[in-house]
Amino acid sequence: MSAPSIFNDVLGPVMRGPSSSHCAGALRIGRLARDLMQGDIKQALIEYDPNGSLVTTHKSQGSDMGLFGGFLGWDADEEQLVNYESHLEQAGITTEIQYRSIGATHPNTYKLSLSNNNISHEFTALSTGGGMIEVIAIDQAPVHFMGDSYVLVVYPQFTDPLALETLTNSLNSQLEAENKHLQAELSQGIKPIIIIESAQEFGDTLIQRICQQCQTQDYRLLNPVMPVLSNPDMTLPFMDARQLLDYIQSHNAKPLPLIALEYESARSGLNHQQLMAKMSGIHQVMRSAVNTGLQGTQFADRILPSQSPAFRAKHLSNELLPSSILNEAVMHVSAIMEAKSAMHTIVAAPTAGSCGAMAGAVLGAAKVMDSSDEQVCEALFVAGLIGVLITKDATFAAEEAGCMAECGSGSSMAAAALVALHNGDTEQCLTAASMALQNSFGMTCDPIANRVEAPCLGKNVMAASNALSCANMALAGFDQVVPIDEVIIAMAKVGKAIPHELCCTALGGLSQTPTAQKIEKQLSGSEGVTEVLRFKSC
Template identity: 40%
Template sequence: MNKFVSIFNDVIGPVMTGPSSSHTAGPTRIGKLAKQFIANDLLKADIYFETKGSFAMTYKGQRSDKGLAGGLLGWEPEDVRMVNSLNEAEKCGIKITFNIADFNAPHPNTVKLVLTDINHNKFYITGLSLGGGMVELIEFNGYNISICGDFYELILIFNSYKDNYDKTILKVLKENYIEPEYVNTFEKSQDTLINIKLSKKLSKEILDKIKKLTSPDYIKLISPILPILSRKNCSVPFNSAEEILQYAENESKDLFQSAVFYECTRGGITEEEVINKMEYILKIMKESIEKSLHGNAKMPYILQPQAHLVKKAEAEGRLINIGVLNKIIYYSMSCMETSSSMGVIAAAPTAGSCGIIPGTLISICEEIDLDDESCVKALFCSGLIGVLIASHATFAAETCGCQAECGSASCMAAAGIVYLAGGTIQQSISAASLALQNVLGLVCDPVAGLVEIPCMTRNIMAASNAVSCANMALAGVKEVIPLDEVIDSMYSIGKMLPRELRCTCLGGLADTKTGKNFNKNLQQIKY
C-alpha cells in the first residue's frame, strides 16, 4: 500500500493545542485511535515509553501525557480542554499510569498502551508518532497491523478461522455497494485477524449481518482521525521539484495552482473544499498570533511572554529599522507563545516550528497590503514544498533534528514569500533550496524537554532566513544544489546525528549546566 502525502494531513496542520505536534498532537491521535479498539468503557490505561526513546525525557514538558489522556477521552487534538485532560480522565474514573521501560522500540516516538475496560478485558496496542502529528498503530494484541487514521478500519479476529469468512464478508459489502480499499490478513498461532480498509462508514445493520454470518471473536469498526482520507486508487501528479516545474510549464500553471491540483488529485476532493480548508487554517494562524500579542499568554515554565516587548520597542523607535522583519519577529514569537501555553495553533509543518510560516506570510501580506486570498495562495505554495520534504525525508526532530522542523518550515516559507512578491516557480524553488541549505545539521536540544529554549529563537532565525533567501532568489541568486538533492541531504545528515541531538534532552543546550538546572527544578513542578 503506497503512502501518498497530503498537504492537509502531513504538512499544513494539524490544528491542535501546543506545544508539540509529534509529542502532543501525535499522542492525542494515538490515544483516540487506541480507545476505539476497546469494546466497553475504559477503566485503566497503563502507558509505556522506551527508556532510550524521545518520550522518556520529554513526555511531561511536551504534554504527551495530556495528549494521550485527551485522546483516550475521545478528544480531537485542537480541543481547548486538553490542558486539563488528566484531571478529566480521573473524574471519569479512568486511571492512567505512565511508565519508562526497556523494550525494542522501532521508532524514537514509540508508545505502548495496555488498556483495561470495565469488564477487565485487556487490549495491547503499540503506536508510533511519526512527526507533524502523523501516527501509525503497528500492533494490536500481538498482531502486526498498520493503521494510520486515513481509512475506516474493520477489524475482525477469529480464534477458529474458516477460509470462506473473508469471502462472506466481502459478499456482504458488495451487496451494499461497498468496495473495500484494501484487505489485509494477519496470523498469530491459530488465530487470524482480518483488517478491511474502507473509504466510508459501515452501518450497524451491515456490521450485525457480518457478525451473524461469521461469528468473529472480536469485531470493531475504527473511524479515521485525519482530515483527508486515502483510497486504493490514490495517486499524486508529481513527487519532486523537477516534476512540479515540468507540470507547471506544460500546463501554464503557477505554484499555487499546482498545489491545489496536487491536493485535489491526492484527496479526491473539489477545489472548493481544498480552498475552504486552507482558509480555515489561515484563520487559526491569525488567531494564534493575536492571542499572545499583548503579553497575556500563560506560559508556566521557563519563558514568560516576550513578543509584546518587541512590538512595543518597535513602536517606540528603540529597534534598528529592518522593515517588515521586526513584525515577523514578534508575530512568530506570539504564535510560539500561544503554542507553549497550550493554545490552539496550526502546525506548519510542526508545532515546534509553528511561528515561522504564519509569522512571515501574514506579516508580509500586511506590509504590502495583500488580502487573505493572497495569503491562502502562499500557504498552498509553502505546503507543496513541504510535500516534497514529507515524501522524501521527515518533519520529525526525533529522527533528523531541528533541521527537519525549523529548517523545513524556513524552506517552505521562503517559497511562499517569493510567490507573494510575484516571483516565478523556479524562484520559489530556488529560495526553498537556499533556505534549507543554510540550516543543514541543525540539532534539536530542548532545554528541560520544553518547546521553549531554543525553539522560540530558532523560529525567529528560520523566519529571517526565509525572508533573506526569498530576496536572494528574487534577485537572481542561484541555489546551485537542486532542492530535491538538498532534501535528500537533510535526511542523510539527520540519520548521522547522534540520538542525544534529536529531541532527547541529552545533548546540546539541554546538557549545559544551566539547562540541567532548569530540568532539575522543573521536575519539582506538577505539569
C-alpha cells in the first residue's frame, strides 16, 4: 500500500535548483536509470512529448541539470549541479534530446533510451510534483514503483508465457515463506521481466536463488531515492482529509502536532524522537536559507537582483508600513526565494517554486513570537500533515494545476502551522487551512523568461500573507463554510480546468508578454524573434 509521507512528499527534498519537479524529480529518475545501467551510461536519448511541459521548460527550469546529475550519481543538494555539463563530458556521457509524441499522459514524462558498450535499456518515468516520481516502464514493460523501495529487476532466459506464469507462481510461494511482503510481478515488454520490491536490501543469497529459478544471471538492483522507505507493516490512523476529520472527532483531546507525528510514525516506522530529529534538520536548512538570502546572493542566470537585504534594512529602520509579523514574513520569504535562485540549498516545501511561502511565514512569525525550536518543528509537522492531505487527493505539480498546486498548497499548510504555533486548537488549524486554500483557487503558473523567479516571488509573498490573514481569521472564529476535505477535492477539479498554457509551460499569461520575451532573449543571448511553441492541451 502506498501512502504519502511528510518527509517524502511534502517537506523535502533538500535540494538545489529552481524547481523540485524539474530538478530533484529528474535527478531521482536519473539515479534510478543509472542503477538500471549498472552505473555505466555512455549514450542517452531523452524524449519529451510536445503535449507536456518539458519541451518548453527542461533547460531553463533545471530538468537537464537534474536528470544528468542523476546520471552522474549525485544527490539533489550536490554543490556541483550547476556545472553538470563539464562533469558529464568528463564522464564520457553523450546525450541527445528529442521532441516527439511518445503517448505521454502526464506533462512531466521522461522517456530514456540508455546504452553503453555492453547493455542497453529503455526507462520511462514521471516527475509528479515536489520531487516525487513514478517509474512506469522498463524496456517497454509496464511497472509501477515510486523510488521508496529496493527494486530487483530480473530478466528470465525463457519467453514461453505458460512457463513464465508457472515461474512467477513458484517464486511467490517461496518469497511468501521468506517474507510475507515480497511479491514477484511478471511484466512483458521488449522481453519479459520479473519485478520484486522490498523495504529492505536484498541479500546476495536471495538474489542468487531467484536468478537460479529464472535460469539467468541477468538482473539489476535499483536503490531507493527517497528519504523515507516504504513500510509494508504500516497501519495508518487515516488515509485522507475525510478520515482525518472522523479521527479527530473520536480523539478530540489530541493536538494536531501529535496527530501528525502519529501519522508519520505509522507511515515511516520511525518513533517520535527520530521524527523530531528529522524535522529539526529540515528546520535548520530552512533557517540557513534565510540567512544566506539576507547576506545577499549572486547568480548569472537570474532575473531579480538580491532584494531581501534592502527590505531588511528598511524594516529595521521603521521605513516600511508598520506590520511587524507580515514584514518579517515578507523578508523571510524573499530571502529563501533568493537563496533558491542563486543555487543554494533549500527545502522544497511543498515544492522548490513555493519554497518561500510556508517556510517564510512560519519562520517569520516564530521570530516575532519568540517561539522555541521545538514549537517551530511541531508547527512544521502540522504543515506537513496538511500537505499529506492535499497530495493524497490533489497535486503539488504546477504542470497539472497551476500555481494553485504550489503556492496555494503552501499557503494552506502555512495557515494551519501558524495557528498551531499560536497554540490554536485542531479545528482552528483546519479552518485556517481550508480558507487559505479556498482563496488560492485558479492561480496560474506563468513564469517570466521561464525562470522560477517572477511572478513566483510575489506569489510566494501573497501565499504567506494569505496564510497570516486566514490564521487570524480562524483564531477569531470565522466560518470556513466548506471543510478542508471538500476544498481539496474541489481543488483537484479546478486544476484540471486550468488551461495547459497556464500550467508551467511558458505559453500564456505573463510568460508571453513582450517584456518577458525580451528578458528571456537577454538571458539566453539570442537575437531576433523567439519562436513561440504552441501545443495542444494535455
